[in-house]
Amino acid sequence: MSTPRIVIIGAGISGLSAALYLKRRNFTNITILEKAAVPGGKIATLHHEGLIIERGADSFLAKKQAMLDLAADLGLSDQLVGTSPSAKHVYIAGEHKLHPFPKGLRLAIPSDIGAILRTPTLTPFAKLRVLADLLLPGAKHNPSIEDESLGQLLTRRFGQAFAEQIAEPILAGIYAGDLDKISVQATFPQFAEMERCSGSLIRAMRKQLRAEQQEARIQSMFLAFRGGFSQLTSELLNQLTDVELHCGCAVERISGEGPYLVRDAAGNEWQADELIVTVPSFSARKLFAPLADIPFFQHIEHVSVANVIFAFDKQSGIRLPEGSGFLVPRRLNKLTTACTWTSNKWTHTAPDGSVLLRAYVGRDGQQNWQRFTDEQLTSEVLAELRDWMDIPGEPTFIDVNRWPLAMPQYAPGHRQRLQAMRDFVGQKHPNFRLIGASYDAVGLPDCVLHARQAAFAIADTYRE
Ligand SMILES: Cc1cc2nc3c(=O)[nH]c(=O)nc-3n(C[C@H](O)[C@H](O)[C@H](O)COP(=O)(O)OP(=O)(O)OC[C@H]3O[C@@H](n4cnc5c(N)ncnc54)[C@H](O)[C@@H]3O)c2cc1C
Known part of the structure; x- marks a missing residue:
C-alpha cells in the first residue's frame, strides 16, 4: 500500500x-x-470532587451499533453504563408544576393508549385526536414530496395539541430546534417509513416494541461511560x-x-x-x-445552546422526584428548555450525599440568553428550577457551559x-x-x- x-x-x-x-x-x-x-x-468532561460533569454530550442511544463497536474496538465495552432503572419517569413542565409524561412514549410516538387517555396534559378532544392516528389513512408515497417538517407530520397524525405539548419538547429538544422547521428525513426518517408501512404510527410503534420485548434487547435506552466521556x-x-x-x-x-x-x-x-x-x-x-x-x-443554520450544572449537598434539603428529569415546552417561553436530574439518572456521576442537576438553555428562536453574563444565566435558571422543584438550599458548585452555534438545524x-x-x-x-x-x-x-x-x-x- x-x-x-x-x-x-x-x-x-x-x-x-x-x-x-x-x-x-x-x-x-x-x-x-x-x-x-x-x-x-x-x-468535554469535568471531574470535580467526585462528580463527573459532562459539559457537552452525556450519553448515546444504546441501539446505535457504531458507538458500541467503537467502545469494543477501544476495549471499553465493560465501561459502558446504563441509566438507573429507578429513573424511568420523565416529566413535562407546566406553569409552576411538573406533570409525568404519559407512559409508553418512544421518541414521542405513543404506544400505550390507556396512558394517553389518562394524561392530564391533554384535553379530552386532544386525546381523541391523538387516537385518530389509528384510523387516518397513511400518506401516499409521493416521490415528488420527499420531505416535510416533523411538525407537519406529527400534527397530521396526532393533532396540534399533542405535537406542541408532548412531541415538541422531546423531539425538537434533541436538536434545540423548531419542530416546524426540522426535516423528517434528516432526523427521524423511520417515522415516514412507519407511516408508509403501517398507516398508523401508534400501531407501528406497538409492533416495534413487541418485537424488542421478544428479543429482550432494550436494557437501557441510553448508555454512557463509567468514567465520563x-x-x-x-x-x-x-x-x-x-x-x-x-x-x-x-x-x-x-x-x-x-x-x-x-x-x-x-x-x-x-x-x-x-x-x-x-x-x-x-x-x-x-x-x-x-x-x-x-x-x-x-x-444549514446553527443554534447556540448552553447548560448550567448545579451540585447540591443532599443535606441542604433538596428533593428530587423519582425520575430522570423534565422537558419544558416552547410555549412556556422559559430560559430553561430541559433539566436532567443527573445524579438520579446516572448514579455513577455523583457520590452519595450529592445531587447533580443539568439545566439546558437555548433553542431555535430563543437565543436571547446569549446576552446574559454567566451570573445572570445562573440566577435566572435557578429561579426557574425553584418554581418547578423543591430546592431550599444553595448549590455547592456551579458550572456554566456555552456552546456557540453548536446545533445544526436540518x-x-x-x-x-x-x-x-x-x-x-x-x-x-x-x-x-x-x-x-x-x-x-x-x-x-x-x-x-x-x-x-x-x-x-x-x-x-x-x-x-
Ligand atoms: C451541549 C451538547 C450536548 C450534546 N449531547 C449529546 C448527547 O448526549 N448524545 C449525543 O449523541 N450527542 C450529543 N450532542 C451532539 C454531539 O455531541 C455532537 O454532534 C458531536 O460531538 C459532534 O462531533 P464532531 O466531531 O462532528 O464535531 P465537533 O465535536 O464540533 O468537532 C469539530 C472540531 O473541529 C474543530 N474546528 C472547527 N473549526 C476548525 C478549524 N478551522 N480548524 C481546525 N479545527 C476546527 C472544533 O474546535 C472541534 O473540536 C450534544 C451536543 C451539545 C452541544
Whole structure:
C-alpha cells in the first residue's frame, strides 16, 4: 500500500474516530489539526470532587451499533453504563408544576393508549385526536414530496395539541430546534417509513416494541461511560499516539486540487493527498471558498445552546422526584428548555450525599440568553428550577457551559441537498470528504459511523 498523506481537520469524535479507523487500516501518515487547545470537540468532561460533569454530550442511544463497536474496538465495552432503572419517569413542565409524561412514549410516538387517555396534559378532544392516528389513512408515497417538517407530520397524525405539548419538547429538544422547521428525513426518517408501512404510527410503534420485548434487547435506552466521556477521548488519544495531533491550530484555507495545501492562521502549511474535514458547515464554507462556491453551506443554520450544572449537598434539603428529569415546552417561553436530574439518572456521576442537576438553555428562536453574563444565566435558571422543584438550599458548585452555534438545524430537503453537494464535491474533489454533525446526523454514534465509512472509503481507494 502507498502511504498517502492524510489530513483530518477537527479533533471531535468525528475526526478522532476517523483517525482510529484509518490507523486500523494501516495508514501511517495521518495528521489531525484542531483549533481548540484540547481535542474532544463537543465531548468535554469535568471531574470535580467526585462528580463527573459532562459539559457537552452525556450519553448515546444504546441501539446505535457504531458507538458500541467503537467502545469494543477501544476495549471499553465493560465501561459502558446504563441509566438507573429507578429513573424511568420523565416529566413535562407546566406553569409552576411538573406533570409525568404519559407512559409508553418512544421518541414521542405513543404506544400505550390507556396512558394517553389518562394524561392530564391533554384535553379530552386532544386525546381523541391523538387516537385518530389509528384510523387516518397513511400518506401516499409521493416521490415528488420527499420531505416535510416533523411538525407537519406529527400534527397530521396526532393533532396540534399533542405535537406542541408532548412531541415538541422531546423531539425538537434533541436538536434545540423548531419542530416546524426540522426535516423528517434528516432526523427521524423511520417515522415516514412507519407511516408508509403501517398507516398508523401508534400501531407501528406497538409492533416495534413487541418485537424488542421478544428479543429482550432494550436494557437501557441510553448508555454512557463509567468514567465520563473523557474516557472515550482519552482512549482514542492513547491509541493514536503515532498520529500527529496539532491543537491550537485553526485551519484557514485549503487550496490546490490534490495534493491539497492546508494552511492555518499562523501560516503553517501541510500537504494532503486525502482530506477529511469534520468542522461545522459555516467553518467548512470558509475553508472551501478557494476551491468552489458551494451553496449547500448556506442552507444549514446553527443554534447556540448552553447548560448550567448545579451540585447540591443532599443535606441542604433538596428533593428530587423519582425520575430522570423534565422537558419544558416552547410555549412556556422559559430560559430553561430541559433539566436532567443527573445524579438520579446516572448514579455513577455523583457520590452519595450529592445531587447533580443539568439545566439546558437555548433553542431555535430563543437565543436571547446569549446576552446574559454567566451570573445572570445562573440566577435566572435557578429561579426557574425553584418554581418547578423543591430546592431550599444553595448549590455547592456551579458550572456554566456555552456552546456557540453548536446545533445544526436540518431543514426539509436537507438530505437531497446533502446528496447533491456530495455528488458535486465528489466529482471535482474525490479526495475531499466532509463529515461531522452539520451533515449527516448530530448523535455521537452517527458521527462515528460516518467517520468510519470515510476511513474505509479512503482505504478502498488505496487497495491494490
Ligand atoms: C451541549 C451538547 C450536548 C450534546 N449531547 C449529546 C448527547 O448526549 N448524545 C449525543 O449523541 N450527542 C450529543 N450532542 C451532539 C454531539 O455531541 C455532537 O454532534 C458531536 O460531538 C459532534 O462531533 P464532531 O466531531 O462532528 O464535531 P465537533 O465535536 O464540533 O468537532 C469539530 C472540531 O473541529 C474543530 N474546528 C472547527 N473549526 C476548525 C478549524 N478551522 N480548524 C481546525 N479545527 C476546527 C472544533 O474546535 C472541534 O473540536 C450534544 C451536543 C451539545 C452541544
